[in-house]
Amino acid sequence: MTKYKLEYIWLDGYTPVPNLRGKTQIKEFDSFPTLEQLPLWGFDGSSTMQAEGSNSDCVLKPVSVYPDPARTNGALVMCEVMMPDGVTPHPTNKRATILDDEGAWFGFEQEYFFYENGRPLGFPDQGFPAPQGTYYTGVGFSNVGSIAREIVEEHLDQCLAAGINHEGINAEVAKGQWEFQIFGKGSKKAADEIWMARYLLQRLTEKYGIDIEYHCKPLGDTDWNGSGMHCNFSTKFMREVGGKAYFEALMEAFGKNWKEHIDVYGPDNHMRLTGKHETAPWNKFSWGVADRGASIRVPHSFIKNDYKGYLEDRRPNSQGDPYAIASQVLKTIAEVSTEAFKTAAA
Template sequence: MPKFKLEYIWLDGYTPVPNLRSKTQIKEFESFPTLEQLPNWGFDGSSTQQAEGRSSDCVLKPVAVYPDSTRVNGALVMCEVMMPDGVTPHPSNTRATILDDVGTWFGFEQEYFLYENGKPLGFPKEGYPAPQGEYYTGVGFKNVGDVARQIVEEHLDLCLDAGINHEGINAEVAKGQWEFQIFGKGSKRAADEIWVARYILLRLCESYGLDVEFHCKPVKGDWNGSGMHCNFSTEYMRETGGKEYFEKLMAAFDKNRDEHIAVYGPDNHLRLTGLHETQSIDKFSYGVADRGASIRIPHSFVNNGYKGYLEDRRPNSQGDPYAIAGRVLKTISEVPTA
């Protein structure tokens, strides 16, 4: 039987932003393994802020598996972290406790900066490049350089090879800033694919001698920060909707503003200033096609009788998509549909 290289991926216990970790296990299977065939696997939690040295065992529980086209017989295995009994979720395991519903669809717009020698890719050694304006969806060396597009195209192919529902890429507003979009049905599936897409990007950039900066405001001053806008819809929003339901939903989002901000990523006050891409952090607003609102309403939503999807623009680029999707779904669940 062929030997498969299984790259087990998990989130460590660092706060407020966990790091991705991984290690490889070799197992024999007759063909590409199913999730049910993958065993749990232990690791040293004392080295990842998830256990003490005197009792360091933690357990990796596979929850999703994807082909890894960078390796012969390779697989990417997304895991939850469990306690030594293999049953109890570890306190750092945000995936295990969130609400989930395959009828709730999420589309995440993951922004990030490519970094070289401590600066965004394309920034001069001293000072700053030309102001924002031509970089967004830009083309040409002066706007996107010579290697960034190669990286994002390769990342796109690797994600598609893995079966991740990668829906698009574009250069973003600031120099060295890019975005990719992931769509998934259900909180856990959508978030799994964002985390694995992040992992693929980080690993890819190793070979280019570049880093990926997910901080929401890495360049101070008059430069856009990085978000992870969360587009969402439920079956009821898509099929029934209506203005009355929409207004109740927005009232629930307004009521839960602090709870949302708490899980939408650290340092969001540096990004949500009201000066660039969205509403200030201490306010809640919504508007049709309004990039400055907390919730942007697409024209299609209103034209279709207040049915379809909405876009929460507040989550930031280093937020935990498990926590974000779970919080959005929890707020939606508070609003009666009848």
């Protein structure tokens, strides 16, 4: 038997953006534990905005497990928060109620800023560095500094070692801003892995004395980019059948539901979605082929492949909850019946 360090990880009850929480318990197993072997575990919800002090019990229910690359015999355990009965989802448990479909594929592009002493990493104590232009996918000390790449490379290695489907990294448009990409089949799986990748990044930067800033427009009304979490999505029908008529009906549904999407795409998005810096205005819907300023960017490959493939919703922001984002995308897609389009395609 081996003693395993199980890091139970969950989302607290803070609004509008929950915080990641984690605590460790030690359990013995013959080998790396399966999800079914992991027990429920209680915690004090009064300390996480999830219960009153007079009735503070909440319960963690494991929903996915990954090897912990930073610990010997460690496991990262993603959890849902349950009521004391261990069966009823807690009101803050958004994962339990989202739409899920293994045939729906999601690719999230998570942007963020490194912050040190209250300023983006690499910014002078006063004022601003050289204007945007050379930082995106940049190389060299003047563009990326001396520590950022070390962190993102270590984070990449940790995600891959944990079995997270990490697909890439790059320096972003603003100094101190970076991005990583996560792909998953099924909304819950993709969202679980984004949250776990966020956890690994935030835990990793503790030792560097650096914070991660996810706010979508941390530099306010300045000529500096905000941060998004673009959502690339497709369903089996979109990949295998598609068609121009179906695409146009889908875009009509996304346009009709623009407010429902904005409501769950992350707080303060009006600060980021201004029509500048490659964003569409928050209260207007548009789509365009290879248009980074549209609400939904349509890849050239999608058009060339008879309107089949994936689309990119550029409106979700870096603070957005991937559970809510994926669920809303699926809700809108579900409004467009595929039956008539199947007949047309045949």
